[in-house]
Amino acid sequence: MRHRIKGRKLGRTHSHRKAMTQNMAVSVILHERIVTTIQKAKHVKPVVEKIVTLCKVDSTANRRRAFALLRDLEAVNKLFTTLGPRFQERPGGYCRILRLSKPRLGDNGERVLLEFVERSDSASEEAFEAEAATA
Numbered sequence: 001m002r003h004r005i006k007g008r009k010l011g012r013t014h015s016h017r018k019a020m021t022q023n024m025a026v027s028v029i030l031h032e033r034i035v036t037t038i039q040k041a042k043h044v045k046p047v048v049e050k051i052v053t054l055c056k057v058d059s060t061a062n063r064r065r066a067f068a069l070l071r072d073l074e075a076v077n078k079l080f081t082t083l084g085p086r087f088q089e090r091p092g093g094y095c096r097i098l099r100l101s102k103p104r105l106g107d108n109g110e111r112v113l114l115e116f117v118e119r120s121d122s123a124s125e126e127a128f129e130a131e132a133a134t135a
Contacts, residue, residue, distance in 0.1 A: 008043050021047055022070060028095070029075045029083065033115030037104075041097045041114040052094045055084040086118055093117065 010017055024044045027034050029051075036044075051069060054062050058080045066076045087094050098113040 008039060010039060010043060025051065026070055026072045026075045028114055028116075029070070029078055030072075032119050033113060035100065035111055035113055038097070038099070038110050038112050041112045045095050045097065045114060049092065049094050051079065052083055052087055053092070055079040056088055058084060082120075083116070086120075090118070 010020075012020065020040070021044055024034065024036065024040065025048050028044065028048050047069075051066055054066055063076060063080060066079055067073065070076060083094075094116055095114060096117055098115070100111040100113060102111065103109060104111050
């Protein structure tokens with residue numbers, strides 16, 4: 001039984017899993033949506049949501065805590081300038097997981113889209129959707 005055992009191993013060592021989680025969280029914050037597997041998305045979603053909750057209050061201490069988790073200054077700046085004010089009135093549930101119909105080409109793995117709920121429309125959205133459709 002897995003009572004009180006938190007998290008997923010994802011077939012990786014602790015250091016690899018930590019680095020992967022950190023990199024995926026930075027990618028979600030910078031690009032506001034990523035294509036990944038269902039297991040990885042379920043693993044990263046709570047991490048991103050806790051960081052977004054942290055960035056609702058812009059203080060030096062919160063910026064340092066976010067940087068300690070992400071280790072990326074550009075992502076931290078985007079969190080506190082763009083995402084924090086955007087989700088100020090929202091009590092939680094900042095990310096969603098949408099399943100994609102086409103599986104991954106290499107190993108037929110199930111793909112999902114991990115994105116923010118209130119996403120800003122960017123100029124690169126058409127390019128991203130074209131890449132997601134072909135991949």
